[in-house]
Amino acid sequence: MLTGIKLRLYPNQTQVNQLWQMFGNDRFVWNRMLDMMNERYKNNKDLPFLTKFKLNYLLKPLKKEYPFLKNSDSSSLQLVNEFLNQSWKNFFKDKTGTVGKPRFHSRRYLKPSYTGKSIVKIAGRRYLYLPKLGYIKTSKTGVLKDVKIKRYTVSLEPSGKYYLSIQAEVKEPEKLKKTGKQVGIDVGITDLAILSNGLKYPAFDASYFEKQSQIWQSKYSRRRHLAHLLCEQDKNQKVLNPRSLESFSNWQRARKLKARYQKKVANKRKDYLHKLTTHLVRQYDVIAIE
Template sequence: MFDIILKRKEETNVLKGIKLRLYPNRTQQNQLEQMFGNDRFVWNQMLAMMNERYQNNKDLPFLGKFKLNYLLKPLKKEYPFLKNSDSSSLQVVNEFLTQSWKNFFQDKTGQIGKPRFHSRKYLKKSYTGKSIIKTAGKRYLKIPKLGYIKTSKIGVLQDVKIKRYTVVLEPTGKYYLSLQVEISEPEKYSLTGKQVGIDVGVADLAILSNGLKYPSFDSSYFEKKAKVWQRKCARRRHLAKLLVLQDRNKKVLCPRSLESFTNWQKAQKSIARYQAKIANQRRDYLHKLTTYLVKQYDVIAIEDLKTKNLQKNHHLAKSIANASWRMFRQM
Protein backbone atom coordinates (compact mmCIF):
# COMPACT_ATOMS: atom_id res chain seq x y z
CA MET A 1 0.00 0.00 0.00
CA PHE A 2 1.35 3.42 -0.90
CA ASP A 3 0.43 6.91 0.28
CA ILE A 4 0.56 9.73 -2.25
CA ILE A 5 2.04 13.06 -1.15
CA LEU A 6 1.36 16.10 -3.36
CA LYS A 7 3.01 19.50 -3.12
CA ARG A 8 0.78 22.30 -1.89
CA LYS A 9 1.28 25.12 -4.37
CA GLU A 10 -1.29 27.57 -3.01
CA GLU A 11 -2.21 27.89 0.65
CA THR A 12 -3.67 30.73 2.69
CA ASN A 13 -2.37 30.34 6.26
CA VAL A 14 -0.03 27.61 7.42
CA LEU A 15 1.04 26.64 10.94
CA LYS A 16 4.77 26.26 11.37
CA GLY A 17 7.07 25.32 14.25
CA ILE A 18 10.11 27.43 15.16
CA LYS A 19 12.66 26.52 17.83
CA LEU A 20 14.97 29.10 19.43
CA ARG A 21 17.68 28.85 22.09
CA LEU A 22 17.14 30.86 25.29
CA TYR A 23 19.84 32.31 27.53
CA PRO A 24 18.10 33.25 30.82
CA ASN A 25 20.04 34.89 33.65
CA ARG A 26 20.11 33.47 37.18
CA THR A 27 16.96 35.31 38.28
CA GLN A 28 15.06 34.15 35.19
CA GLN A 29 16.24 30.57 35.72
CA ASN A 30 14.81 30.61 39.25
CA GLN A 31 11.56 32.06 37.88
CA LEU A 32 11.39 29.33 35.22
CA GLU A 33 11.95 26.67 37.87
CA GLN A 34 9.00 28.12 39.80
CA MET A 35 6.81 28.12 36.68
CA PHE A 36 7.71 24.52 35.83
CA GLY A 37 6.77 23.53 39.37
CA ASN A 38 3.50 25.48 39.27
CA ASP A 39 2.36 23.67 36.13
CA ARG A 40 3.20 20.33 37.72
CA PHE A 41 1.39 21.35 40.93
CA VAL A 42 -1.81 22.38 39.10
CA TRP A 43 -1.78 19.16 37.04
CA ASN A 44 -1.46 17.00 40.18
CA GLN A 45 -4.10 18.99 42.11
CA MET A 46 -6.65 18.82 39.31
CA LEU A 47 -5.91 15.15 38.64
CA ALA A 48 -6.32 14.25 42.32
CA MET A 49 -9.67 16.07 42.41
CA MET A 50 -10.88 14.35 39.23
CA ASN A 51 -9.73 10.92 40.44
CA GLU A 52 -11.63 11.34 43.70
CA ARG A 53 -14.69 12.58 41.85
CA TYR A 54 -14.53 9.62 39.43
CA GLN A 55 -14.14 7.08 42.26
CA ASN A 56 -17.00 8.50 44.32
CA ASN A 57 -19.51 8.55 41.48
CA LYS A 58 -18.66 7.39 37.95
CA ASP A 59 -21.96 8.77 36.63
CA LEU A 60 -21.10 12.40 37.36
CA PRO A 61 -20.70 14.62 34.26
CA PHE A 62 -17.20 15.00 32.90
CA LEU A 63 -15.40 18.26 33.79
CA GLY A 64 -14.14 20.02 30.68
CA LYS A 65 -11.30 22.52 30.43
CA PHE A 66 -13.60 25.53 30.86
CA LYS A 67 -14.99 24.21 34.15
CA LEU A 68 -11.48 23.42 35.36
CA ASN A 69 -10.41 26.97 34.53
CA TYR A 70 -13.07 28.27 36.96
CA LEU A 71 -11.28 26.35 39.73
CA LEU A 72 -8.00 28.17 39.10
CA LYS A 73 -9.16 31.34 40.86
CA PRO A 74 -9.85 29.74 44.28
CA LEU A 75 -6.72 27.63 43.84
CA LYS A 76 -4.60 30.79 43.40
CA LYS A 77 -6.13 32.27 46.56
CA GLU A 78 -5.20 29.15 48.52
CA TYR A 79 -1.73 28.90 46.96
CA PRO A 80 -0.50 32.46 46.14
CA PHE A 81 2.73 31.22 44.52
CA LEU A 82 0.65 30.19 41.48
CA LYS A 83 0.36 33.90 40.60
CA ASN A 84 4.04 33.84 39.60
CA SER A 85 3.11 31.82 36.49
CA ASP A 86 1.68 32.98 33.21
CA SER A 87 -2.08 32.52 33.69
CA SER A 88 -2.48 31.09 30.19
CA SER A 89 0.02 28.30 30.99
CA LEU A 90 -2.19 27.02 33.83
CA GLN A 91 -5.16 27.02 31.45
CA VAL A 92 -3.12 24.96 28.97
CA VAL A 93 -2.43 22.45 31.77
CA ASN A 94 -6.20 22.01 32.19
CA GLU A 95 -6.55 21.62 28.42
CA PHE A 96 -3.90 18.87 28.32
CA LEU A 97 -5.43 17.10 31.33
CA THR A 98 -8.90 17.17 29.76
CA GLN A 99 -7.55 15.75 26.52
CA SER A 100 -5.77 12.96 28.43
CA TRP A 101 -9.04 11.95 30.09
CA LYS A 102 -10.86 12.03 26.74
CA ASN A 103 -8.23 9.78 25.20
CA PHE A 104 -8.66 7.36 28.13
CA PHE A 105 -12.45 7.21 27.85
CA GLN A 106 -12.51 6.98 24.03
CA ASP A 107 -9.85 4.26 23.82
CA LYS A 108 -11.42 0.89 23.04
CA THR A 109 -8.19 -1.09 22.77
CA GLY A 110 -7.15 -0.63 26.39
CA GLN A 111 -3.68 0.63 25.43
CA ILE A 112 -4.16 4.17 26.82
CA GLY A 113 -4.18 4.35 30.61
CA LYS A 114 -5.54 6.95 32.98
CA PRO A 115 -3.59 10.22 33.35
CA ARG A 116 -0.75 9.89 35.86
CA PHE A 117 0.74 12.30 38.36
CA HIS A 118 3.80 14.28 37.26
CA SER A 119 7.04 13.84 39.19
CA ARG A 120 9.56 16.56 39.97
CA LYS A 121 12.35 14.07 39.23
CA TYR A 122 11.58 14.14 35.49
CA LEU A 123 14.64 15.67 33.83
CA LYS A 124 12.87 17.42 30.94
CA LYS A 125 10.78 20.32 32.26
CA SER A 126 8.47 22.59 30.26
CA TYR A 127 5.44 24.85 30.30
CA THR A 128 3.19 26.08 27.49
CA GLY A 129 1.47 29.46 27.24
CA LYS A 130 -0.73 31.41 24.83
CA SER A 131 0.15 34.98 25.84
CA ILE A 132 1.65 37.60 23.53
CA ILE A 133 5.41 37.50 22.99
CA LYS A 134 7.14 40.64 21.73
CA THR A 135 10.49 40.98 19.98
CA ALA A 136 13.05 43.55 21.12
CA GLY A 137 16.12 44.25 19.02
CA LYS A 138 17.97 41.39 17.36
CA ARG A 139 18.51 39.03 20.27
CA TYR A 140 15.79 39.65 22.87
CA LEU A 141 12.19 38.56 23.44
CA LYS A 142 9.73 39.79 26.03
CA ILE A 143 8.03 36.77 27.61
CA PRO A 144 5.28 37.14 30.26
CA LYS A 145 6.55 36.91 33.86
CA LEU A 146 10.16 36.65 32.61
CA GLY A 147 10.67 40.06 31.05
CA TYR A 148 13.33 40.56 28.38
CA ILE A 149 15.28 37.37 27.82
CA LYS A 150 18.22 36.81 25.50
CA THR A 151 17.69 34.37 22.64
CA SER A 152 19.17 33.30 19.32
CA LYS A 153 18.46 35.17 16.08
CA ILE A 154 14.83 36.28 15.86
CA GLY A 155 14.81 37.18 12.16
CA VAL A 156 12.63 34.10 11.55
CA LEU A 157 9.83 35.75 13.55
CA GLN A 158 9.22 38.49 11.00
CA ASP A 159 5.73 38.53 9.43
CA VAL A 160 4.46 35.67 11.62
CA LYS A 161 1.71 35.40 14.23
CA ILE A 162 2.65 33.47 17.37
CA LYS A 163 -0.21 31.17 18.41
CA ARG A 164 1.40 29.25 21.27
CA TYR A 165 4.82 28.98 22.88
CA THR A 166 6.59 26.37 24.99
CA VAL A 167 9.66 26.94 27.17
CA VAL A 168 11.67 23.75 27.67
CA LEU A 169 14.59 22.88 29.94
CA GLU A 170 16.39 19.96 28.31
CA PRO A 171 18.22 17.33 30.40
CA THR A 172 21.43 18.85 29.00
CA GLY A 173 20.74 22.03 30.98
CA LYS A 174 19.91 24.14 27.89
CA TYR A 175 16.75 26.23 27.57
CA TYR A 176 14.71 26.33 24.35
CA LEU A 177 11.64 28.19 23.15
CA SER A 178 9.35 26.29 20.77
CA LEU A 179 6.87 28.50 18.92
CA GLN A 180 3.76 27.57 16.96
CA VAL A 181 3.38 30.38 14.43
CA GLU A 182 0.99 31.17 11.60
CA ILE A 183 2.46 32.35 8.31
CA SER A 184 0.39 33.88 5.52
CA GLU A 185 2.77 33.26 2.61
CA PRO A 186 4.49 29.86 2.82
CA GLU A 187 7.53 29.09 0.70
CA LYS A 188 6.54 27.86 -2.78
CA TYR A 189 8.50 25.52 -5.03
CA SER A 190 8.37 25.49 -8.81
CA LEU A 191 6.83 22.51 -10.64
CA THR A 192 9.28 19.97 -12.07
CA GLY A 193 6.91 17.52 -13.77
CA LYS A 194 8.62 14.56 -12.06
CA GLN A 195 7.19 11.81 -9.88
CA VAL A 196 8.87 9.07 -7.86
CA GLY A 197 8.15 6.13 -5.57
CA ILE A 198 10.12 5.59 -2.35
CA ASP A 199 10.81 2.29 -0.58
CA VAL A 200 12.20 2.70 2.95
CA GLY A 201 14.80 0.34 4.36
CA VAL A 202 17.29 -0.20 7.17
CA ALA A 203 20.72 0.05 5.50
CA ASP A 204 19.39 2.49 2.90
CA LEU A 205 16.76 4.84 4.31
CA ALA A 206 15.22 5.77 0.94
CA ILE A 207 15.37 3.67 -2.22
CA LEU A 208 13.85 5.59 -5.13
CA SER A 209 12.06 4.00 -8.06
CA ASN A 210 14.63 5.52 -10.43
CA GLY A 211 17.46 3.59 -8.74
CA LEU A 212 18.86 6.29 -6.44
CA LYS A 213 19.61 5.31 -2.85
CA TYR A 214 20.10 7.44 0.26
CA PRO A 215 21.73 5.79 3.31
CA SER A 216 20.35 5.86 6.85
CA PHE A 217 21.80 8.18 9.44
CA ASP A 218 24.91 6.78 11.14
CA SER A 219 24.93 7.44 14.89
CA SER A 220 27.50 4.85 15.95
CA TYR A 221 30.14 7.35 17.16
CA PHE A 222 27.96 9.19 19.66
CA GLU A 223 26.19 5.96 20.68
CA LYS A 224 29.54 4.54 21.82
CA LYS A 225 30.20 7.71 23.82
CA ALA A 226 26.74 7.51 25.41
CA LYS A 227 27.25 3.84 26.38
CA VAL A 228 30.50 4.71 28.19
CA TRP A 229 28.71 7.36 30.25
CA GLN A 230 25.77 5.05 30.89
CA ARG A 231 28.13 2.60 32.57
CA LYS A 232 29.72 5.41 34.58
CA CYS A 233 26.28 6.69 35.60
CA ALA A 234 25.16 3.24 36.74
CA ARG A 235 28.29 2.80 38.90
CA ARG A 236 28.02 6.26 40.42
CA ARG A 237 24.32 5.80 41.18
CA HIS A 238 25.02 2.44 42.84
CA LEU A 239 27.75 3.97 45.05
CA ALA A 240 25.47 6.90 45.92
CA LYS A 241 22.71 4.49 46.99
CA LEU A 242 25.14 2.62 49.24
CA LEU A 243 26.24 5.85 50.93
CA VAL A 244 22.62 6.94 51.45
CA LEU A 245 21.79 3.58 53.08
CA GLN A 246 24.93 3.89 55.21
CA ASP A 247 23.78 7.26 56.54
CA ARG A 248 20.33 5.85 57.33
CA ASN A 249 21.74 2.85 59.19
CA LYS A 250 24.07 5.04 61.24
CA LYS A 251 21.17 7.44 61.92
CA VAL A 252 23.16 10.50 60.86
CA LEU A 253 21.66 13.83 61.94
CA CYS A 254 21.66 15.21 58.35
CA PRO A 255 21.56 12.17 56.02
CA ARG A 256 22.52 12.67 52.40
CA SER A 257 19.95 12.27 49.66
CA LEU A 258 20.48 10.68 46.26
CA GLU A 259 20.15 14.08 44.54
CA SER A 260 23.06 15.53 46.54
CA PHE A 261 25.71 13.51 44.67
CA THR A 262 26.97 15.81 41.91
CA ASN A 263 29.10 13.19 40.13
CA TRP A 264 26.00 11.12 39.40
CA GLN A 265 24.16 14.20 38.14
CA LYS A 266 27.12 15.12 35.90
CA ALA A 267 27.01 11.64 34.37
CA GLN A 268 23.28 12.02 33.71
CA LYS A 269 23.89 15.31 31.89
CA SER A 270 26.69 13.77 29.82
CA ILE A 271 24.39 10.96 28.68
CA ALA A 272 21.67 13.47 27.81
CA ARG A 273 24.18 15.62 25.91
CA TYR A 274 25.27 12.78 23.62
CA GLN A 275 21.68 11.59 23.11
CA ALA A 276 20.68 15.14 22.17
CA LYS A 277 23.53 15.28 19.62
CA ILE A 278 22.28 12.06 18.03
CA ALA A 279 18.69 13.35 17.85
CA ASN A 280 19.69 16.77 16.48
CA GLN A 281 22.00 15.39 13.80
CA ARG A 282 19.40 12.80 12.74
CA ARG A 283 16.73 15.48 12.48
CA ASP A 284 19.06 17.72 10.47
CA TYR A 285 19.90 14.88 8.09
CA LEU A 286 16.21 14.06 7.52
CA HIS A 287 15.31 17.73 7.01
CA LYS A 288 17.94 18.14 4.30
CA LEU A 289 17.00 14.89 2.55
CA THR A 290 13.22 15.48 2.57
CA THR A 291 13.59 19.10 1.47
CA TYR A 292 15.71 17.97 -1.48
CA LEU A 293 13.17 15.30 -2.49
CA VAL A 294 10.21 17.71 -2.26
CA LYS A 295 12.01 20.23 -4.45
CA GLN A 296 12.90 17.61 -7.06
CA TYR A 297 9.55 15.79 -7.42
CA ASP A 298 5.92 16.92 -7.71
CA VAL A 299 4.38 13.55 -6.77
CA ILE A 300 5.93 11.28 -4.12
CA ALA A 301 4.59 7.80 -3.31
CA ILE A 302 5.91 6.36 -0.01
CA GLU A 303 5.68 2.77 1.14
CA ASP A 304 3.20 2.36 3.99
CA LEU A 305 4.69 0.11 6.70
CA LYS A 306 3.47 -0.88 10.15
CA THR A 307 6.59 0.19 12.05
CA LYS A 308 5.23 -0.90 15.42
CA ASN A 309 4.78 -4.48 14.21
CA LEU A 310 8.20 -4.58 12.55
CA GLN A 311 9.89 -3.40 15.75
CA LYS A 312 8.75 -6.59 17.50
CA ASN A 313 11.67 -8.24 15.71
CA HIS A 314 14.44 -7.64 18.26
CA HIS A 315 17.16 -8.07 15.63
CA LEU A 316 15.88 -5.11 13.62
CA ALA A 317 14.17 -2.93 16.25
CA LYS A 318 17.19 -0.70 16.94
CA SER A 319 18.00 -0.21 13.25
CA ILE A 320 14.38 0.65 12.44
CA ALA A 321 14.22 3.17 15.30
CA ASN A 322 17.51 4.76 14.18
CA ALA A 323 16.24 5.08 10.58
CA SER A 324 13.21 7.08 11.85
CA TRP A 325 10.79 6.04 9.11
CA ARG A 326 7.88 7.85 10.75
CA MET A 327 9.78 11.15 11.02
CA PHE A 328 10.86 10.74 7.38
CA ARG A 329 7.20 10.30 6.29
CA GLN A 330 6.03 13.30 8.31
CA MET A 331 8.71 15.60 6.91
Protein backbone atom coordinates (compact mmCIF):
# COMPACT_ATOMS: atom_id res chain seq x y z
CA MET A 1 0.00 0.00 0.00
CA LEU A 2 1.04 3.61 -0.54
CA THR A 3 1.51 5.92 2.43
CA GLY A 4 2.91 9.38 3.13
CA ILE A 5 5.90 10.04 5.39
CA LYS A 6 7.01 13.51 6.41
CA LEU A 7 10.45 14.30 7.84
CA ARG A 8 12.05 17.53 9.00
CA LEU A 9 15.19 18.64 7.14
CA TYR A 10 18.09 20.64 8.60
CA PRO A 11 20.09 21.93 5.60
CA ASN A 12 23.29 23.92 6.02
CA GLN A 13 23.70 27.31 4.35
CA THR A 14 25.18 25.85 1.16
CA GLN A 15 22.27 23.42 0.85
CA VAL A 16 19.77 26.23 1.53
CA ASN A 17 21.21 28.15 -1.42
CA GLN A 18 20.98 24.99 -3.55
CA LEU A 19 17.35 24.45 -2.52
CA TRP A 20 16.38 27.97 -3.53
CA GLN A 21 18.10 27.42 -6.87
CA MET A 22 16.11 24.21 -7.39
CA PHE A 23 12.85 25.88 -6.37
CA GLY A 24 13.51 28.61 -8.92
CA ASN A 25 14.51 26.14 -11.65
CA ASP A 26 11.19 24.29 -11.37
CA ARG A 27 9.30 27.57 -11.60
CA PHE A 28 11.46 28.69 -14.55
CA VAL A 29 10.86 25.48 -16.54
CA TRP A 30 7.11 25.61 -15.87
CA ASN A 31 6.86 29.21 -17.09
CA ARG A 32 9.04 28.64 -20.18
CA MET A 33 7.16 25.52 -21.24
CA LEU A 34 3.79 27.13 -20.54
CA ASP A 35 4.72 30.22 -22.57
CA MET A 36 5.72 28.01 -25.51
CA MET A 37 2.51 25.97 -25.29
CA ASN A 38 0.37 29.11 -25.02
CA GLU A 39 1.93 30.54 -28.20
CA ARG A 40 1.48 27.22 -29.94
CA TYR A 41 -2.17 27.02 -28.94
CA LYS A 42 -2.76 30.66 -29.87
CA ASN A 43 -1.26 30.32 -33.38
CA ASN A 44 -3.00 27.06 -34.28
CA LYS A 45 -5.51 25.33 -32.01
CA ASP A 46 -5.60 22.27 -34.27
CA LEU A 47 -1.95 21.32 -33.69
CA PRO A 48 -1.43 17.93 -31.97
CA PHE A 49 -1.18 18.01 -28.20
CA LEU A 50 2.36 17.93 -26.76
CA THR A 51 2.85 14.88 -24.53
CA LYS A 52 5.11 14.85 -21.49
CA PHE A 53 7.68 12.82 -23.47
CA LYS A 54 7.93 15.55 -26.11
CA LEU A 55 8.23 18.17 -23.39
CA ASN A 56 11.03 16.18 -21.75
CA TYR A 57 12.83 16.08 -25.12
CA LEU A 58 12.92 19.89 -25.04
CA LEU A 59 14.74 19.91 -21.70
CA LYS A 60 18.10 19.06 -23.29
CA PRO A 61 18.36 22.17 -25.50
CA LEU A 62 16.89 24.25 -22.68
CA LYS A 63 19.70 23.14 -20.35
CA LYS A 64 22.27 24.11 -22.98
CA GLU A 65 20.74 27.57 -23.23
CA TYR A 66 20.39 27.96 -19.45
CA PRO A 67 23.22 26.00 -17.74
CA PHE A 68 21.90 26.75 -14.23
CA LEU A 69 19.13 24.18 -14.84
CA LYS A 70 21.79 21.46 -14.51
CA ASN A 71 21.93 22.22 -10.78
CA SER A 72 18.49 20.61 -10.35
CA ASP A 73 17.59 16.96 -10.04
CA SER A 74 16.69 16.01 -13.64
CA SER A 75 13.68 14.00 -12.46
CA SER A 76 12.19 17.10 -10.83
CA LEU A 77 12.19 18.98 -14.15
CA GLN A 78 10.57 15.97 -15.83
CA LEU A 79 7.84 15.99 -13.19
CA VAL A 80 7.25 19.68 -13.86
CA ASN A 81 6.48 18.72 -17.46
CA GLU A 82 4.24 15.91 -16.25
CA PHE A 83 2.24 18.27 -14.02
CA LEU A 84 1.98 20.83 -16.82
CA ASN A 85 0.84 18.16 -19.26
CA GLN A 86 -1.85 17.02 -16.81
CA SER A 87 -3.03 20.62 -16.36
CA TRP A 88 -3.52 20.99 -20.12
CA LYS A 89 -5.35 17.66 -20.25
CA ASN A 90 -7.75 18.86 -17.56
CA PHE A 91 -8.32 22.06 -19.55
CA PHE A 92 -9.18 20.19 -22.76
CA LYS A 93 -11.32 17.54 -21.05
CA ASP A 94 -13.43 20.06 -19.14
CA LYS A 95 -16.75 20.72 -20.86
CA THR A 96 -18.26 23.01 -18.22
CA GLY A 97 -15.77 25.84 -18.59
CA THR A 98 -14.79 25.78 -14.91
CA VAL A 99 -11.21 24.64 -15.53
CA GLY A 100 -9.05 27.29 -17.15
CA LYS A 101 -5.69 27.09 -18.84
CA PRO A 102 -2.61 26.60 -16.65
CA ARG A 103 -1.26 29.80 -15.11
CA PHE A 104 2.25 31.11 -14.75
CA HIS A 105 3.94 30.52 -11.40
CA SER A 106 4.84 33.59 -9.37
CA ARG A 107 7.95 33.75 -7.20
CA ARG A 108 6.08 35.76 -4.57
CA TYR A 109 2.94 33.67 -4.14
CA LEU A 110 4.03 30.12 -4.99
CA LYS A 111 5.02 27.83 -2.11
CA PRO A 112 8.75 27.00 -2.55
CA SER A 113 8.99 23.27 -3.30
CA TYR A 114 10.18 20.72 -5.83
CA THR A 115 9.29 17.08 -6.43
CA GLY A 116 11.63 14.34 -7.63
CA LYS A 117 11.61 10.60 -8.19
CA SER A 118 15.31 9.79 -7.99
CA ILE A 119 16.82 7.40 -5.46
CA VAL A 120 16.90 8.62 -1.85
CA LYS A 121 19.40 6.77 0.34
CA ILE A 122 19.53 6.37 4.11
CA ALA A 123 23.01 7.45 5.19
CA GLY A 124 22.61 7.15 8.95
CA ARG A 125 20.23 7.45 11.85
CA ARG A 126 19.64 11.13 11.11
CA TYR A 127 21.09 11.60 7.63
CA LEU A 128 19.78 11.07 4.10
CA TYR A 129 21.42 11.35 0.72
CA LEU A 130 19.39 13.46 -1.71
CA PRO A 131 20.33 14.00 -5.38
CA LYS A 132 22.31 17.23 -5.95
CA LEU A 133 22.12 18.12 -2.24
CA GLY A 134 24.31 15.31 -0.95
CA TYR A 135 24.16 14.25 2.70
CA ILE A 136 21.57 16.27 4.59
CA LYS A 137 20.58 16.11 8.25
CA THR A 138 17.00 15.07 8.98
CA SER A 139 14.76 13.73 11.71
CA LYS A 140 14.93 10.02 12.57
CA THR A 141 15.10 7.85 9.46
CA GLY A 142 13.91 4.64 11.14
CA VAL A 143 10.47 5.05 9.55
CA LEU A 144 12.08 4.60 6.11
CA LYS A 145 13.29 1.06 6.74
CA ASP A 146 11.72 -1.65 4.56
CA VAL A 147 9.89 0.92 2.40
CA LYS A 148 10.15 1.65 -1.31
CA ILE A 149 10.24 5.38 -2.05
CA LYS A 150 8.20 6.29 -5.14
CA ARG A 151 8.73 10.06 -5.18
CA TYR A 152 9.63 12.83 -2.75
CA THR A 153 8.92 16.53 -2.28
CA VAL A 154 11.16 19.06 -0.54
CA SER A 155 9.27 22.14 0.62
CA LEU A 156 9.75 25.28 2.69
CA GLU A 157 6.97 26.08 5.16
CA PRO A 158 5.99 29.69 5.99
CA SER A 159 7.52 29.10 9.44
CA GLY A 160 10.95 28.86 7.78
CA LYS A 161 11.32 25.09 8.29
CA TYR A 162 12.22 22.63 5.53
CA TYR A 163 10.38 19.33 5.17
CA LEU A 164 10.75 16.18 3.10
CA SER A 165 7.43 14.54 2.14
CA ILE A 166 7.80 11.01 0.82
CA GLN A 167 5.33 8.83 -1.07
CA ALA A 168 6.38 5.32 -0.10
CA GLU A 169 5.21 1.79 -0.77
CA VAL A 170 4.95 -0.21 2.48
CA LYS A 171 3.66 -3.59 3.58
CA GLU A 172 0.10 -4.00 4.77
CA PRO A 173 -0.13 -3.17 8.51
CA GLU A 174 -0.70 -6.00 10.96
CA LYS A 175 -4.28 -6.45 12.14
CA LEU A 176 -5.05 -5.70 15.78
CA LYS A 177 -6.26 -8.40 18.13
CA LYS A 178 -10.00 -8.69 18.73
CA THR A 179 -11.25 -7.34 22.05
CA GLY A 180 -14.96 -8.21 21.76
CA LYS A 181 -15.95 -4.71 22.93
CA GLN A 182 -18.34 -2.20 21.37
CA VAL A 183 -18.85 1.47 22.11
CA GLY A 184 -20.92 4.44 20.99
CA ILE A 185 -19.54 7.99 20.79
CA ASP A 186 -21.43 11.25 21.17
CA VAL A 187 -19.51 14.29 19.93
CA GLY A 188 -20.14 17.26 22.22
CA ILE A 189 -19.18 20.91 22.65
CA THR A 190 -17.91 21.05 26.23
CA ASP A 191 -16.28 17.63 25.86
CA LEU A 192 -14.81 16.42 22.60
CA ALA A 193 -16.27 12.92 22.90
CA ILE A 194 -18.53 11.14 25.40
CA LEU A 195 -18.51 7.34 25.26
CA SER A 196 -21.55 5.17 25.95
CA ASN A 197 -19.76 3.72 29.00
CA GLY A 198 -19.57 7.19 30.56
CA LEU A 199 -15.94 7.95 29.73
CA LYS A 200 -15.33 11.55 28.60
CA TYR A 201 -12.51 13.02 26.54
CA PRO A 202 -11.95 16.75 27.13
CA ALA A 203 -11.88 19.21 24.24
CA PHE A 204 -8.54 20.11 22.72
CA ASP A 205 -6.90 23.05 24.51
CA ALA A 206 -4.01 25.10 23.14
CA SER A 207 -5.17 28.47 24.41
CA TYR A 208 -1.66 29.87 24.95
CA PHE A 209 -0.47 29.15 21.41
CA GLU A 210 -3.80 30.25 19.91
CA LYS A 211 -3.54 33.57 21.77
CA GLN A 212 0.06 34.07 20.60
CA SER A 213 -1.04 33.24 17.06
CA GLN A 214 -3.74 35.92 17.20
CA ILE A 215 -1.31 38.49 18.62
CA TRP A 216 1.25 37.91 15.91
CA GLN A 217 -1.43 37.80 13.23
CA SER A 218 -2.43 41.35 14.25
CA LYS A 219 1.20 42.47 14.29
CA TYR A 220 1.77 40.87 10.90
CA SER A 221 -1.23 42.65 9.31
CA ARG A 222 -0.31 46.02 10.82
CA ARG A 223 3.38 45.83 9.87
CA ARG A 224 2.59 44.63 6.36
CA HIS A 225 0.16 47.54 5.88
CA LEU A 226 2.77 50.07 7.02
CA ALA A 227 5.45 48.49 4.83
CA HIS A 228 3.09 48.61 1.84
CA LEU A 229 2.44 52.33 2.45
CA LEU A 230 6.18 53.07 2.56
CA CYS A 231 6.74 51.11 -0.66
CA GLU A 232 3.98 53.10 -2.38
CA GLN A 233 5.51 56.31 -1.05
CA ASP A 234 8.89 55.45 -2.58
CA LYS A 235 7.14 54.58 -5.84
CA ASN A 236 5.24 57.87 -5.99
CA GLN A 237 8.34 59.90 -5.12
CA LYS A 238 10.32 57.98 -7.77
CA VAL A 239 13.12 57.03 -5.36
CA LEU A 240 16.25 55.73 -7.08
CA ASN A 241 16.31 52.52 -5.00
CA PRO A 242 12.71 51.92 -3.85
CA ARG A 243 12.13 49.59 -0.92
CA SER A 244 10.33 46.25 -1.32
CA LEU A 245 8.15 44.36 1.14
CA GLU A 246 10.88 41.75 1.61
CA SER A 247 13.30 44.43 2.87
CA PHE A 248 11.29 45.13 6.07
CA SER A 249 12.78 42.81 8.71
CA ASN A 250 10.10 43.52 11.34
CA TRP A 251 7.37 42.40 8.93
CA GLN A 252 9.38 39.29 7.98
CA ARG A 253 9.83 38.43 11.67
CA ALA A 254 6.09 38.79 12.34
CA ARG A 255 5.30 36.60 9.33
CA LYS A 256 7.54 33.79 10.58
CA LEU A 257 6.38 33.94 14.19
CA LYS A 258 2.73 33.98 13.13
CA ALA A 259 3.29 30.92 10.96
CA ARG A 260 5.20 29.10 13.71
CA TYR A 261 2.46 29.56 16.31
CA GLN A 262 -0.23 28.54 13.81
CA LYS A 263 1.79 25.43 12.93
CA LYS A 264 2.26 24.69 16.64
CA VAL A 265 -1.51 24.73 17.21
CA ALA A 266 -2.13 22.54 14.16
CA ASN A 267 0.51 20.00 15.22
CA LYS A 268 -0.83 19.78 18.78
CA ARG A 269 -4.38 19.30 17.53
CA LYS A 270 -3.28 16.57 15.12
CA ASP A 271 -1.26 14.82 17.84
CA TYR A 272 -4.21 14.91 20.26
CA LEU A 273 -6.64 13.48 17.71
CA HIS A 274 -4.21 10.76 16.61
CA LYS A 275 -3.66 9.59 20.20
CA LEU A 276 -7.41 9.59 20.89
CA THR A 277 -8.40 7.66 17.75
CA THR A 278 -5.55 5.16 18.16
CA HIS A 279 -6.65 4.45 21.74
CA LEU A 280 -10.26 3.90 20.65
CA VAL A 281 -9.33 1.58 17.78
CA ARG A 282 -7.14 -0.55 20.04
CA GLN A 283 -9.80 -0.84 22.74
CA TYR A 284 -12.98 -1.53 20.71
CA ASP A 285 -13.90 -3.70 17.73
CA VAL A 286 -17.08 -1.78 16.83
CA ILE A 287 -17.31 2.01 17.13
CA ALA A 288 -20.57 3.86 16.42
CA ILE A 289 -20.47 7.66 16.09
CA GLU A 290 -23.47 9.99 16.14
